[in-house]
Amino acid sequence: MAKQDRAIRTRQAILEAAAKVFEERGYQAATISEILTEAGVTKGALYFHFQSKEHLALGLLDEQDEGLTVPERPCKIQEVVDVIVLFTHRLQTSQMVRASVHLTLDQQASGLDRSGPFLAWGEMMRSLLRQAQQQGELLPHVVTDETADVLVGSYAGIQAMSHALSSYRDLGQRVTTLLRHILPSVVISSVLASVDLSTERGAYVYDEAKRNLAEAQATDELAKAAG
Amino acid sequence: MAKQDRAIRTRQAILEAAAKVFEERGYQAATISEILTEAGVTKGALYFHFQSKEHLALGLLDEQDEGLTVPERPCKIQEVVDVIVLFTHRLQTSQMVRASVHLTLDQQASGLDRSGPFLAWGEMMRSLLRQAQQQGELLPHVVTDETADVLVGSYAGIQAMSHALSSYRDLGQRVTTLLRHILPSVVISSVLASVDLSTERGAYVYDEAKRNLAEAQATDELAKAAG
Numbered sequence: 001m002a003k004q005d006r007a008i009r010t011r012q013a014i015l016e017a018a019a020k021v022f023e024e025r026g027y028q029a030a031t032i033s034e035i036l037t038e039a040g041v042t043k044g045a046l047y048f049h050f051q052s053k054e055h056l057a058l059g060l061l062d063e064q065d066e067g068l069t070v071p072e073r074p075c076k077i078q079e080v081v082d083v084i085v086l087f088t089h090r091l092q093t094s095q096m097v098r099a100s101v102h103l104t105l106d107q108q109a110s111g112l113d114r115s116g117p118f119l120a121w122g123e124m125m126r127s128l129l130r131q132a133q134q135q136g137e138l139l140p141h142v143v144t145d146e147t148a149d150v151l152v153g154s155y156a157g158i159q160a161m162s163h164a165l166s167s168y169r170d171l172g173q174r175v176t177t178l179l180r181h182i183l184p185s186v187v188i189s190s191v192l193a194s195v196d197l198s199t200e201r202g203a204y205v206y207d208e209a210k211r212n213l214a215e216a217q218a219t220d221e222l223a224k225a226a227g
Numbered sequence: 228m229a230k231q232d233r234a235i236r237t238r239q240a241i242l243e244a245a246a247k248v249f250e251e252r253g254y255q256a257a258t259i260s261e262i263l264t265e266a267g268v269t270k271g272a273l274y275f276h277f278q279s280k281e282h283l284a285l286g287l288l289d290e291q292d293e294g295l296t297v298p299e300r301p302c303k304i305q306e307v308v309d310v311i312v313l314f315t316h317r318l319q320t321s322q323m324v325r326a327s328v329h330l331t332l333d334q335q336a337s338g339l340d341r342s343g344p345f346l347a348w349g350e351m352m353r354s355l356l357r358q359a360q361q362q363g364e365l366l367p368h369v370v371t372d373e374t375a376d377v378l379v380g381s382y383a384g385i386q387a388m389s390h391a392l393s394s395y396r397d398l399g400q401r402v403t404t405l406l407r408h409i410l411p412s413v414v415i416s417s418v419l420a421s422v423d424l425s426t427e428r429g430a431y432v433y434d435e436a437k438r439n440l441a442e443a444q445a446t447d448e449l450a451k452a453a454g
Binding site: 025026027028029104105106114115118119146147149150152153154155156157158159160161162164165174177178180181182184185186 | 331332376377379392401412
């Protein structure tokens with residue numbers, strides 16, 4: 001294993017440990033030494049990657065938009081839906097994504113700038129909705145920036161409710177229901193009729209994104225070996 | 228002051244102190260002795276009202292539906308809107324309401340049953356939406372239980388986003404925008420056209436509810452004095 005790969009894996013192990021400790025103890029109460037014990041790395045290794053608890057938290061917040069992406073779709077509203085259902089699937093299956101979302105919504109994590117994910121998600125939604133508007137997929141009165149904020153904000157709450165009431169078991173169903181309430185106020189009916197909002201869509205998009213990521217990595221390594 | 232009134236005021240002072248400490252320190256990190264210092268009451272008084280930190284938190288969660296209520300409206304969708312904008316106004320102006328909402332959404336407050344407010348809000352919305360349905364205010368396909376959950380869950384997220392990005396300064400505007408995205412999928416157009424969604428509505432409904440509460444209390448005291 002190259003030195004660089006090892007550093008990436010150590011960083012990943014530290015973030016996974018931080019996710020676990022933040023989830024169990026809360027951000028305010030968690031300590032660096034608990035994270036050290038959980039990660040099984042040296043103090044030096046941890047401080048090489050992250051200078052403080054706050055930097056660990058910001059590292060986790062960054063993980064919300066890690067490698068897995070939705071391929072471009074001809075219908076931009078389907079792409080909006082796919083971004084949302086992919087994230088839903090990851091939230092149900094990855095502790096790091098969960099920890100990152102809970103940090104974002106931890107209204108008691110004082111001193112931590114939690115605006116990053118809201119702004120990043122808002123920016124992604126705004127960009128996709130503007131493309132949808134240019135392609136004529138949206139109703140004429142729609143203000144894309146407002147709709148982007150409504151999607152991001154309401155999603156944040158729906159996931160919190162699903163977490164409190166069912167530990168995310170009903171999240172897929174709740175997200176579909178949310179989209180069925182918002183999209184008809186935004187999307188023209190012929191587009192709406194062709195959008196796939198089924199709860200199985202999340203797993204499908206996840207597998208597709210994993211496959212694409214693996215292929216991109218394989219191509220990268222071939223290029224390196226050839227170079 | 229009667230003994231009973233004094234007990235009510237002590238209880239209120241303790242809850243206000245708990246709200247302040249939970250907001251500043253987070254639920255996990257907060258201690259009973261910090262709350263004692265803040266409230267300026269004796270240990271005995273505190274434990275008379277609340278047996279533990281968890282009971283204090285549950286007391287705060289109960290405060291989400293304290294005395295102030297929206298009078299019955301002929302249009303049930305206006306009543307739904309008024310319940311939401313009244314709560315929005317109180318969230319912007321009362322630390323106890325804020326603390327209670329943040330506890331509900333504190334995904335790291337382990338061991339605390341935070342489902343109460345979600346269920347109570349869901350129940351209130353379900354009941355109003357069923358009445359709206361009986362009066363013919365809703366579109367034929369609407370499943371009132373689903374719409375109630377969407378309103379409660381998405382509101383929870385919109386307020387979190389407004390808290391993170393503007394400390395609630397833009398909450399009124401964000402809530403109006405949310406309702407303009409959800410109501411057209413739920414309400415028939417003639418009702419929609421008559422519903423007041425303006426951002427000033429919150430302050431108006433708040434003043435009305437305060438007046439009604441004061442009148443009800445005055446009538447109570449007159450009845451007691453006469454009895």
